[in-house]
Amino acid sequence: MAFDIRETAFKLPENWKLVRLGDIAKVNEKSLTKKSQPDFIRYIDISSVSTGAFDTPKLLKKDEIPSRAKRILRNNDFIISTVRPNLKQFSFIEEAQENLIASTGFCVISSNNSKLAWYLYSLITSDLFTEYLVKIADGGAYPAFNPKEIEDAIIPLPDKDNLEFISDTSRFFHKKIQLNTQINQTLEQIVQALFKSWFVDFEPVRAKVQALSDGMSLEQAELAAMQAISGKTLEELTALSQTQPDRYAELAETAKAFPCEMVEVDGVDVPKGWEVKPLGDLISFVKGKKPKSVSPKQEENMLPHILTSSLEGKYNEFCESNKLVTIEYHNIIMLMDGSNSGRIAIGHNGVIGSTLAKINLDNNKLWAVIYQFLKHKEADIQANTTGTTIPHTDKNRVNNYLMVISDNFLLEKFTELFDNSLLKIISNRNQIISLETTRDLLLPRLLNGEINV
Known part of the structure; x- marks a missing residue:
């Protein structure tokens, strides 16, 4: 039997209606067929979605499109994973990119207007609804529910004022959580790129080696390393030396710490003086x-x-x-x-x-x-x-x-940079959880009439 709000302990406000979800929204309305396949798609599968957001969709050519790529996404649609609903893999698509397609592992809910869409998103992704989906999901290694369970759900529909309040609040929380998530992803990517540059590709060392082999002076070689570390041009470094002399001095000190030569150690090319260990x-x-x-x-x-x-x-x-x-x-x-x-x-x-x-x-x-x-x-x-x-x-x-x-100086320098980023990531993550907790407490209080708009 589908979800029915009347079977819960909530006492709905008098001015709220009871409706079948499928009567006010569409579930899996549009499907991609072999005939309608475009030359490319932007594909979202289960592995690329975390709570509230998804990674950059996979850009696939026509001959690369998997059979599970069926769910056509449009503006103000939202998706929720039918597989392992306890993991809460869902996301709102405010502006759908061209040819955005989701896997059949998702259920797609489409509404006529954004206010209704944001309300339904807050309801279906709430603990109240996902706990029900977890309960009715088929057993096995990858328990899943039938999308019809969402379509046939009996849900509360607020009056105009409450609908607007819930929609706006849901969107606010979503955007703030999404922003913090993106900041954390950016911080992680920056540190990972820095690690790869310093300790895998040895870009500052190779910049020095190349400069010296071209007949440049040691000073010029260190400037080349500064460019590799900072991503700045010589003109930008000159400007930095005038506007931020402390930052320039720190960058110069870091560049100086990188060796000027590559050597072979146990069959591996590494900066001179660095160790190679299993x-x-x-x-x-x-x-x-x-x-x-x-x-x-x-x-x-x-x-x-x-x-x-x-x-x-x-x-x-x-x-x-x-x-x-x-x-x-x-x-x-x-x-x-x-x-x-x-x-x-x-x-x-x-x-x-x-x-x-x-x-x-x-x-x-x-x-x-x-x-x-x-x-x-x-x-x-x-x-x-x-x-x-x-x-x-x-x-x-x-x-x-x-x-x-590497040597201790560069280890300490990198550790300090990463530690600062990690503490920011943890702080943002805690704020995300606090926002999610506040958001999840709001809807039950509205449903019980504890909050009036």
Whole structure:
């Protein structure tokens, strides 16, 4: 039987109506067919969607379009994953790009106007509705619900004033959460790009080597390294020396710390004076354990119980830490078992679950570069798991990766930069969770008539 608000404990305000959702909105209205396939599509699949947002859609040519690419998306549509609804994979499409198509793993809800769309979005993605979808989802490894359950749902429809208030509030929360999410993604991308430039591609070193081989002076070689580090032209660096002399001096000091020569170490070209070590010489895996008991609320002496579902920073379980594996925000954790094995995370404080492992370091000064190195290798780790029924992270493969280690000055410089970014990311993540909590409390109070507009 479909969702029916009358079967809940809510006492709706008198001026609200009861309607069948399918009578005021369309579910999976437009489908892509082989006849209607364009020359390209922008494709959204389940793997690219997290709570409230999706990554850049995959641009696919006509001969690359998978059979699951069916759901045509338009302005003010929103999508919710039919698979594993407990993961809350959904997003609102305010302005649909050309040929934006979602996988059949999504249910698409379309409305005639944006106010109604934002209201329905706030209702269907609320705990009230998703808990119902989780309850009725078919069992198995990937439980899923039938989109008809949404179409046949009996829901409350507010009067005009309440509809406008809920819609505007829902949009405000969505935009603020989306902005913080994008800021965090940008911060992560900047640090990852910096790590790759310094410690994988050795761009500042190669800039020096090239300048010296072209007959330039050491001073000119260091200017070339400054360009590689900052992405600025010589003219821009000259201007920086006048407008921000402290920033220029810091950049010059960093450039000077990079070697001027590449050498071969164990068959690998590396900056002179830097070390090459198998990752297994620097780390060890400490597998998490299952606590004897957990609580939905954090009580005294309890820490968050960190599971796969809480790697975005929202913790739904808490437990005592006695004889369990605890982590702090700069500790690296890796998912060892399950479909996302090999996923790397950082920025948590708590107790890790049995599918996760803490990465212990022989030298704690290396935490920032080792985390970024593992993120750089994350796709390779996830593509090369062991096991058939249940994937497992291949620890031997991880241990055999060769890692290049710089001198202490550059390690400390990079660690400081990453630490500052990580603390901002954690702060933004906490704000996202606070916004989600406030948003999720608002609708039930409106439904109960506790708040009047």
